[in-house]
Amino acid sequence: MTLAPQQGRALIVVGALASVFTALAFRLFDLHVLQHKELSALAQANREQVVHRQGRRGSILDVNGNLLADSLSVRIVTADATITAPQASAIAEKLAPLLGTDVDSLTRKLSGQSRYIRLNPRVKLDEDAVQKIRAMKLKGIYFEDQFVRSYPNGPLASHVIGFVDAEHRGVQGIEASMEDYLQGQAGYEVIERDRKGREIRALRTEDLGPQDGLNVVLTVDQVIQHIAEQELERAMEQFKPQSGAIIVSRPKTGEILAMSSRPTFDPTEMDASSADARRNRCVSDVAEPGSTFKIVVCSGALNEGIVTLGDQFDCENGAFMYAGRVLHDAHPFGVLSVEEILFHSSNIGAAKVGLRMGPARLYEYVRRYGFGHKTDIALPGEVSGIAHPLARWNSLSITRIPMGHEIAVTPLQMLMALNTIANKGVRMKPMIVKSIVSEDGVTVLQYQPRSVGPVISAHTSELMTTALRKVVGPEGTAPKAAVQGFDVAGKTGTAQKVENGQYVRKYYSSFIGYFPASNPEISILVSLDDPVGGAYYGGSVAGPVFRAVAEKVAEYLGMVPQTPPTEVTKVS
Amino acid sequence: MTKSLFVCVCVAISGLGYVWQKNAIYRLGDEIKKREALLSSAQKRNLMLAAQLAHLESPAELETKCQGYNLSLVAPKESQVVRLYEPGPEWDVQMANAPLPARIPAQQQVRLQVRNPQPRAIAQ
Numbered sequence: 185m186t187l188a189p190q191q192g193r194a195l196i197v198v199g200a201l202a203s204v205f206t207a208l209a210f211r212l213f214d215l216h217v218l219q220h221k222e223l224s225a226l227a228q229a230n231r232e233q234v235v236h237r238q239g240r241r242g243s244i245l246d247v248n249g250n251l252l253a254d255s256l257s258v259r260i261v262t263a264d265a266t267i268t269a270p271q272a273s274a275i276a277e278k279l280a281p282l283l284g285t286d287v288d289s290l291t292r293k294l295s296g297q298s299r300y301i302r303l304n305p306r307v308k309l310d311e312d313a314v315q316k317i318r319a320m321k322l323k324g325i326y327f328e329d330q331f332v333r334s335y336p337n338g339p340l341a342s343h344v345i346g347f348v349d350a351e352h353r354g355v356q357g358i359e360a361s362m363e364d365y366l367q368g369q370a371g372y373e374v375i376e377r378d379r380k381g382r383e384i385r386a387l388r389t390e391d392l393g394p395q396d397g398l399n400v401v402l403t404v405d406q407v408i409q410h411i412a413e414q415e416l417e418r419a420m421e422q423f424k425p426q427s428g429a430i431i432v433s434r435p436k437t438g439e440i441l442a443m444s445s446r447p448t449f450d451p452t453e454m455d456a457s458s459a460d461a462r463r464n465r466c467v468s469d470v471a472e473p474g475s476t477f478k479i480v481v482c483s484g485a486l487n488e489g490i491v492t493l494g495d496q497f498d499c500e501n502g503a504f505m506y507a508g509r510v511l512h513d514a515h516p517f518g519v520l521s522v523e524e525i526l527f528h529s530s531n532i533g534a535a536k537v538g539l540r541m542g543p544a545r546l547y548e549y550v551r552r553y554g555f556g557h558k559t560d561i562a563l564p565g566e567v568s569g570i571a572h573p574l575a576r577w578n579s580l581s582i583t584r585i586p587m588g589h590e591i592a593v594t595p596l597q598m599l600m601a602l603n604t605i606a607n608k609g610v611r612m613k614p615m616i617v618k619s620i621v622s623e624d625g626v627t628v629l630q631y632q633p634r635s636v637g638p639v640i641s642a643h644t645s646e647l648m649t650t651a652l653r654k655v656v657g658p659e660g661t662a663p664k665a666a667v668q669g670f671d672v673a674g675k676t677g678t679a680q681k682v683e684n685g686q687y688v689r690k691y692y693s694s695f696i697g698y699f700p701a702s703n704p705e706i707s708i709l710v711s712l713d714d715p716v717g718g719a720y721y722g723g724s725v726a727g728p729v730f731r732a733v734a735e736k737v738a739e740y741l742g743m744v745p746q747t748p749p750t751e752v753t754k755v756s
Numbered sequence: 757m758t759k760s761l762f763v764c765v766c767v768a769i770s771g772l773g774y775v776w777q778k779n780a781i782y783r784l785g786d787e788i789k790k791r792e793a794l795l796s797s798a799q800k801r802n803l804m805l806a807a808q809l810a811h812l813e814s815p816a817e818l819e820t821k822c823q824g825y826n827l828s829l830v831a832p833k834e835s836q837v838v839r840l841y842e843p844g845p846e847w848d849v850q851m852a853n854a855p856l857p858a859r860i861p862a863q864q865q866v867r868l869q870v871r872n873p874q875p876r877a878i879a880q
Contacts, residue, residue, distance in 0.1 A: 250810060250813065250814075251806060251807065251810035254803065254806065254807050254810070255803075256800070256803050256804055256807055257799075257800045257803065258800075310801075310804065311797055311800070311801060334807045336807050336808075336810035336811035336814060337810070337811070337814045337816065338814075338816070340814065340816065383789065384782070384785065385785030385786060385788050385789040385792075386781045386782050386784065386785030386786075387785070388785075406814070406815060407815050410814075410815035410816060410819075669834060736831075739831050744839060745834055
């Protein structure tokens with residue numbers, strides 16, 4: 185049987201169609217069954233996207249909840265220059281006023297070859313500006329959310345607060361030491377986008393929101409910090425020292441109310457600052473303290489019962505030969521009591537008290553007061569200072585250490601030693617972080633004042649206060665540090681600086697004091713490194729700065745003067 | 757025939773319902789997204805304003821503004837401060853047990869002199 189020609193053609197067509205459909209069926213089977221795993225994964229990857237979102241870094245607040253550092257989410261405008269290049273100048277003219285930049289530099293950026301340029305890395309765009317740019321519908325211009333660290337007070341307390349790097353990680357100050365609390369936890373979302381690249385919200389499968397970092401509350405009070413910064417700035421202008429520091433604290437708890445260093449920097453303009461300016465000199469710099477250190481030897485000797493305040497020492501009329509070297513006083517003194525040695529600040533007197541005390545006991549008190557050890561304040565970069573072990577003392581050490589030579593301390597260590605005397609002989613750890621709180625105000629961690637232990641007895645502390653009160657009296661070395669209405673106890677320090685192993689005619693002037701002396705509320709350290717212009721004694725350089733700070737702090741804290749200036753007023 | 761029609765209608769209604777429901781889910785998703793964007797925007801603005809407020813309230817800024825407006829604001833002198841002492845429980849007990857004070861003539865009250873550290877008033 186033979187087929188008709190049309191039937192043969194029909195068979196060919198049917199056969200061809202069958203082959204095509206078979207091939208298609210096989211392809212479908214291949215795609216949907218054989219390659220299902222790989223292809224479905226590819227399809228899912230095309231549709232789905234994992235979006236990571238960084239949690240906001242926590243804020244740093246002062247003791248009253250005022251914002252010192254915060255993280256702001258800002259829109260960064262980015263551009264693909266390969267798209268914007270043909271219309272670079274036109275786009276630049278539209279964007280420049282909103283981005284706060286000039287047209288020429290923007291045109292240059294937009295006409296380059298890079299596919300990713302950040303147009304406003306430093307300018308915080310507000311939402312209105314974002315909406316305006318969005319409305320322009322410029323091709324090749326995109327938006328990106330980014331956190332930037334904001335310091336609303338500018339350079340205020342910059343050494344304490346520190347700063348963050350480009351990755352938003354703390355580099356210095358509280359930003360670095362409290363990094364674990366401040367940093368937020370990243371979250372992620374698994375989303376699907378439509379063909380225009382917009383998220384289809386209904387198809388969001390996983391949504392693990394980011395967690396914001398915790399807020400750090402400091403013991404620092406921004407008003408007291410401002411007072412300290414202002415007065416230090418004035419002192420820097422007046423005496424033009426190489427550097428300066430002021431610390432204000434509460435002796436009973438060790439809380440730091442203000443900590444200021446000069447030179448300083450603005451954390452919002454990091455590029456403009458040098459590494460030298462960024463160093464917190466209150467904890468990172470050491471210097472021979474000079475006469476302020478006499479509080480250590482005198483309190484130690486009094487505590488051991490080796491001397492009384494009334495015991496007298498011959499101060500050799502200003503020149504005392506010991507171990508082949510002559511020790512001088514700034515002014516010649518005859519016989520002085522221990523009390524007078526303190527308020528006249530006699531080097532020879534202090535050396536003789538040290539000699540009577542002996543090296544072992546003197547060294548014990550040096551260690552007890554915490555010299556040669558870090559104070560463990562929550563600030564990075566703290567150094568331990570230099571307090572040589574007894575084995576490394578030479579024959580002169582016993583006469584030099586009592587007057588604050590052959591030993592190097594940080595300003596914070598010196599203030600903490602004074603605080604020990606103010607706090608009935610009990611040494612406190614310095615405290616700069618008060619608490620850690622969550623965004624909704626719940627306290628996660630509350631720091632408490634910590635005592636290191638007693639160094640001297642309460643009675644010795646009272647004796648020392650009696651002597652130190654006279655330092656700001658008319659006979660003392662710092663009458664300019666007296667605060668009207670308050671009983672101040674303090675000690676001056678004027679140490680010659682060492683350069684290339686030699687003492688030179690440069691001085692480290694300081695004053696440490698607390699008030700009210702009978703019930704100390706506030707202690708202040710002022711130090712100026714190498715003041716110029718003639719005056720260099722601690723009493724005449726740092727003393728007035730102490731008074732200015734103390735008066736304003738007392739006023740701000742509402743401290744009631746013990747001896748009000750006016751006696752009687754009439755009640756109407 | 758009726759049964760078939762009923763099944764067809766049911767299937768059609770189910771299909772339409774499914775599509776409507778899907779559509780509603782997508783619309784709701786879009787609404788949620790818009791609200792999320794608004795919330796995020798408001799939170800950002802809030803943070804920005806908080807930072808701005810902190811800057812405006814900073815002691816340095818307040819001082820600059822005072823100088824700028826020539827307000828000549830200075831802290832009060834001690835003699836201008838009236839301190840109000842808040843008696844504690846001991847004071848209450850003391851006052852409760854104290855004998856009633858004799859009446860002071862009005863003229864004497866006007867001329868009453870107060871010495872420190874008692875509360876003081878501004879000199880007239």
